[in-house]
Amino acid sequence: MPTQRANGWPGLIEAYRAYLPVSDQTPVVTLHEGNTPLISVPAIASEIGKNVKVFVKYDGLNPTGSFKDRGMTMAISKAKEAGSAAVICASTGNTSAAAAAYAQRGGLKPVVLIPDGYVAMGKLAQALLYGAKVVAIQGNFDQALEIVRAMSETYPITLVNSLNPYRLEGQKTAAFEVVDVLGDAPDWLCIPVGNAGNITAYWRGFKAYFQENRASHLPKMMGFQAAGAAPLVLGTRVYEPETLATAIRIGNPANEALALQVREESQGEFNAVTDAEILAAYRMLAAQEGIFCEPASAASVAGLLKVKDRVPANATVVCVLTGNGLKDPGTAMEQDGQSFHQGVPAQMDAIAEIIGIGS
Amino acid sequence: MPTQRANGWPGLIEAYRAYLPVSDQTPVVTLHEGNTPLISVPAIASEIGKNVKVFVKYDGLNPTGSFKDRGMTMAISKAKEAGSAAVICASTGNTSAAAAAYAQRGGLKPVVLIPDGYVAMGKLAQALLYGAKVVAIQGNFDQALEIVRAMSETYPITLVNSLNPYRLEGQKTAAFEVVDVLGDAPDWLCIPVGNAGNITAYWRGFKAYFQENRASHLPKMMGFQAAGAAPLVLGTRVYEPETLATAIRIGNPANEALALQVREESQGEFNAVTDAEILAAYRMLAAQEGIFCEPASAASVAGLLKVKDRVPANATVVCVLTGNGLKDPGTAMEQDGQSFHQGVPAQMDAIAEIIGIGS
Numbered sequence: 001m002p003t004q005r006a007n008g009w010p011g012l013i014e015a016y017r018a019y020l021p022v023s024d025q026t027p028v029v030t031l032h033e034g035n036t037p038l039i040s041v042p043a044i045a046s047e048i049g050k051n052v053k054v055f056v057k058y059d060g061l062n063p064t065g066s067f068k069d070r071g072m073t074m075a076i077s078k079a080k081e082a083g084s085a086a087v088i089c090a091s092t093g094n095t096s097a098a099a100a101a102y103a104q105r106g107g108l109k110p111v112v113l114i115p116d117g118y119v120a121m122g123k124l125a126q127a128l129l130y131g132a133k134v135v136a137i138q139g140n141f142d143q144a145l146e147i148v149r150a151m152s153e154t155y156p157i158t159l160v161n162s163l164n165p166y167r168l169e170g171q172k173t174a175a176f177e178v179v180d181v182l183g184d185a186p187d188w189l190c191i192p193v194g195n196a197g198n199i200t201a202y203w204r205g206f207k208a209y210f211q212e213n214r215a216s217h218l219p220k221m222m223g224f225q226a227a228g229a230a231p232l233v234l235g236t237r238v239y240e241p242e243t244l245a246t247a248i249r250i251g252n253p254a255n256e257a258l259a260l261q262v263r264e265e266s267q268g269e270f271n272a273v274t275d276a277e278i279l280a281a282y283r284m285l286a287a288q289e290g291i292f293c294e295p296a297s298a299a300s301v302a303g304l305l306k307v308k309d310r311v312p313a314n315a316t317v318v319c320v321l322t323g324n325g326l327k328d329p330g331t332a333m334e335q336d337g338q339s340f341h342q343g344v345p346a347q348m349d350a351i352a353e354i355i356g357i358g359s
Numbered sequence: 360m361p362t363q364r365a366n367g368w369p370g371l372i373e374a375y376r377a378y379l380p381v382s383d384q385t386p387v388v389t390l391h392e393g394n395t396p397l398i399s400v401p402a403i404a405s406e407i408g409k410n411v412k413v414f415v416k417y418d419g420l421n422p423t424g425s426f427k428d429r430g431m432t433m434a435i436s437k438a439k440e441a442g443s444a445a446v447i448c449a450s451t452g453n454t455s456a457a458a459a460a461y462a463q464r465g466g467l468k469p470v471v472l473i474p475d476g477y478v479a480m481g482k483l484a485q486a487l488l489y490g491a492k493v494v495a496i497q498g499n500f501d502q503a504l505e506i507v508r509a510m511s512e513t514y515p516i517t518l519v520n521s522l523n524p525y526r527l528e529g530q531k532t533a534a535f536e537v538v539d540v541l542g543d544a545p546d547w548l549c550i551p552v553g554n555a556g557n558i559t560a561y562w563r564g565f566k567a568y569f570q571e572n573r574a575s576h577l578p579k580m581m582g583f584q585a586a587g588a589a590p591l592v593l594g595t596r597v598y599e600p601e602t603l604a605t606a607i608r609i610g611n612p613a614n615e616a617l618a619l620q621v622r623e624e625s626q627g628e629f630n631a632v633t634d635a636e637i638l639a640a641y642r643m644l645a646a647q648e649g650i651f652c653e654p655a656s657a658a659s660v661a662g663l664l665k666v667k668d669r670v671p672a673n674a675t676v677v678c679v680l681t682g683n684g685l686k687d688p689g690t691a692m693e694q695d696g697q698s699f700h701q702g703v704p705a706q707m708d709a710i711a712e713i714i715g716i717g718s
Contacts, residue, residue: 004374006394007363008540015363031649032396035365037422039391061420063396064651065685086716105649111714116702124699125691129684131646133698133714139705151707155716181367287490290390290464292423325485326424326685332484339492340483343475346498348510355470355492357445357514 009035012173013073019176019208020074020169029076029106031063034173038181038318043288047305050313054304055186056285057178060293060324064126066247067198067322068098070174071167076102078166079158086111086157090144092123093247094323099160100130111157113137113144122330123246162254168201175205178318185215187315192299192322193223193232193270194248196259202320203262219318221268223259224303226296230272232259244275244331247296247323269307277302283335285321292325292332368394371532372432378535378567379433379528388435388465390422393532397540397677402647406664409672413663414545415644416537419652419683423485425606426557426681427457429533430526435461437525438517445470445516449503451482452606453682458519459489470516472496472503481689482605521613527560534564537677544574546674551658551681552582552591552629553607555618561679562621578677580627582618583662585655589631591618603634603690606655606682628666636661642694644680651684651691 009015011030013022022028038055045054059067076099079087086109089099096112103110112127116136124134137144145161152159160167179185185206191199199221209215225233226243231251238251253259263270273281278295281302285291300319304311311317325332341354352358368374370389372381381387397414404413418426435458438446445468448458455471462469471486475495483493496503504520511518519526538544544565550558558580568574584592585602590610597610612618622629632640637654640661644650659678663670670676684691700713711717 004366004368006368006374006536006539008397009363009365009394015365032398035368035394037391038367058422061422063417063420063649065683086714088714101645101649101651104646109714113710122688122692125688125694126651126685128698129642129645129651129691129694130649131698134700135703135710135713136699136701137703137705137710143705147705147707147710151710154707155711157714157716177365180365283488286460286488287463290422290460290489292460292485292488324424324683324685325488326683329481329484329688332488333480335484335488339487339490340495341493342495344494344496346496346502346506348506348513351472351494351496351506351510352514354494355445355447355468355516357516 011073012070012170013077016173016176022077026077026081029080029102030073031069031101031105033062033069033073035177036061038178039291041289044284044301048308048311050311052311052314053316054319056291056319056321057174058291058321059174060297060321064097064101065324065327066094066098067171067174068094071170072098072102072160074166074170075160075164076106076108080106080108084108084156084158087160088113088148088151088157089161090114090141090148094327096124096127096132097130100127100132104131111135113148115139115141115144162195162197168197168204171198171201172205175202176209179209179215182316185210185217185219186318187219187312188222188317189219190222190224190300190304190317191320192248192296193225193259194250194253196232196253196255198322199223199262200255200258203266218266221262221266222303223268223270224299225270225272226278226299227272227274232256232270233272245278245296245299247294248299271303271307273299273302273306277306281305293321294323294325294327295331297321297323370432371429371529372436375532375535381436385436385440388439388461389432390428390460390464392421392428392432394536395420397537398650400648403660407667407670409670411670411673412675414677415650416533416677416679417650418533418679418681419656423456423460424683424686425453425457426530426533427453430529431457431461431519433525433529434519434523435465435467439465439467443467443515443517446519447472447507447510447516448520449473449500449507453686455483455486455491456489459486459491463490470494472507474498474500474503521554521556527556527563530557530560531564534561535568538568538574541675544569544576544578545677546578546671547581547676548578549581549583549659549663549676550679551607551655552584552618553609553612555591555612555614557681558582558621559614559617562625577625580621580625581662582627582629583658584629584631585637585658586631586633591615591629592631604637604655604658606653607658630662630666632658632661632665636665640664652680653682653684653686654690656680656682
């Protein structure tokens, strides 16, 4: 990669304006999202061998800590262009944070619906600090989803849940960035799959670039679901999805039909990874590559390692890391604490012995 | 700013190699740190008026979530070049995370010393997950600092605390990025001050660019300390520093002499901001600009607002936000929960009333 100076990445709408449904009239609401690092992960590549090159697209370095910012800069800009004064979503996680940040920045009022009795305040603290109005309803998550959809049809408030069509448009820019940096599409794209919006968006981006010859080929799209929340692998809805990878704990993907089309068109696959495999990849990314991601993000790497025997020799593989590990401090704290030594005398030789160095 | 595509920022050593003490023999250990967004903050600017333009340098979007990555890519690369197999620091916060991530990525063993009885595991979870060996000694933080220094002189282990000279070299690249993006130096640079390393590093960067005519002038360096930990404002060591802005809770700055020189050379100032002022700026950044930073980071904005009457008309001001708000979920959760409504009936009209919209 050439030497360069910082040149002020303007955010993904300005960078990829020609590919997005915006005009000069669109008020661009941006936090300079996008242009996240594509980082080589040699320790993971060496697990595969065969001269395979592996990179991670570290989208946790977006402004609110997840890839949701890509869609939200579009959704909020378009809502503002349409004259909307408020936006609404049902979310207990990354969507609520992104919606709140962009809405407030754009001068729109963000509303987040969640099921009552939901107690993980840590996940909501970010949205609340950004200024979201959070409403816990007497009902479950599906009911919250239904209400936000109905409210957006009845009241002057814009829906920014995954049904909002602009979200995927913004998200497809991640594929553009991958191709722009690599100089071509990767051979495989490994990605965590929950609602199946992001895999759909990436595919849309790769196809757009391929059609104008910015990429010589299309990647095989390899989607990975958590074993306890794998409706696309099982071919049937999962009524009680369960996985520690909360960002992909979805039993009834909103974009199921689109995702199945991506699999067919890209000759791709959906596979499941267990929570143990996800956590192993999560720890490996941190301890061997220096990259701290959300547990759900690690599903892409766990999946790649699971099917590594089928990776073609000399292939270039990109694994998508959708969120920042700092979003979920609890999981980090629960990992192996064997490297924590307490009550050690304040003496050099005692410490040297513990850390295993001699003078 | 011109339209552009992603072009694969290579990390700050490659980008600013000509300004850094590296050679072709230096093994560059990078997570593609740097090139963080410079984001306009119009709500803060409008508090000042006078056609002042205000930007924040959001260094919380570095790979481990703080500006420490800038120094650590240098410190670890140079330690590896020197043949070191391990690095050591005393830190309970951002330094330990950065040291652990870069050391592990570079194949060096990271060791973190902390005082015994330190219970805020959340702050250490990141370093532990990256694979640091954490040693809690029977002593206080000053003793931990003393021991890591002594150990680096006795054993084959490299000190990566703030005394490591390469840290400031890496950190000065943030000033390069500001000038490269703005096209010139800002008139004021507002920055939180704890150990006073970062203000020293920025000044070094601005001076280097000024000397080769990349900037037409030098900024006034405005350092802000927390009122309970303001040795540079008081002119005397603070033995029991106290502030919720833990990243700048330092009573005896390692770089005091350098910082006083920066103040003199730049005709700058050190001022103190209270924890209440810090929290007000922290909430304002989140709720009005959509930017979530560590409490200590908000000291730069709190300080700017405190001295706003002295900002020259038409000035360009950059406030440095040193860390990601996700580093400190506790403070976010403790803020005002007035926007959280529980037990609401799952009915559109009840929800519409709460959020204040009519059909």
